[in-house]
Amino acid sequence: MFVNAPTTQEKILMWGNLRYMVDKLMDIRAESKKKLADNPSLTIGDVTTINLTMLSGGIQNNVVPEKLTASFDIRIALSVDQKEFENQIRRWCTEAGDGVTFEFEQKDPYVAPTQLNESNAFWVAFKAAAEKLKISMKTCTFPGGTDSRYIRELGIPAIGFSPMSNTVPGLHEHDEHLRADTFLRGIQIYESLIPAVANV
Incomplete structure (x- = not known):
């Protein structure tokens, strides 16, 4: 998933818009890490994993970039409603400021897991x-x-x-x-x- 933040005349404001999104997603990451630490029976597939994998924007140090982009690798836990998760990201973009958007590089539909019981x-x-x-x-x-x-x-x-x-x-x-x-x-x-x- 890519999060895009437009620039303004103030670099701090621009970064603040993007940082708002980064912080929100990293909060979910921290919650997932805590769940794993608190419950050793859980595995990484039981929580939503979020990794900030790329930050990009600008052409040189003294030029305000047109936009900043943060890329995240997100693996959504089976217990999380995908539509609600996407709606939450949309709300955060609105809260972050004008022009903050997100897009998916790859988005798979929810598919029920295979049942591992006597019915299979x-x-x-x-x-x-x-x-x-x-x-x-x-x-x-x-x-x-x-x-x-x-x-x-x-x-x-x-x-x-x-x-x-x-x-x-x-x-x-x-x-x-x-x-x-x-x-x-x-x-x-x-x-x-x-x-x-x-x-x-």
Whole structure:
């Protein structure tokens, strides 16, 4: 999401408009961090995550820019109403001052999560195969964008799984990697799980 603030003759006022929006969104980030700290059973997929990823504007130090833009990566928790969240941002833009706007670079519709219970034959088969392999699993909502959202949008249940035991997640980090033995063990695990789910 991009937040745009127009300039005025006073740089402080211009930054104040944008800062109002930055502060509001960073307040949500702080609340989410507190929820995670206060409840160890929660995972990052249980809260709305907000990261300020880019600030841009201007061409040089002594020229007032036409506008300032702040870019945020926002992953909305399943418990948050997307329309209300967007309306709140719209209200904050109005409160921030004239000409403050926002736009989405990417906006996905809400899609209900896959049910992980006895009503889902794929989950039952997946879980049974994992238990047979003595794999200890923890289910959670994955906050990243995966192709499963498109499958779920068609009404087809989707389960994401990564056999990365004893591995600190480093998704999209500059040195993302797996140990060779973890990678090879993952292949063996998939050789059991995929046929179990495919034969439902």
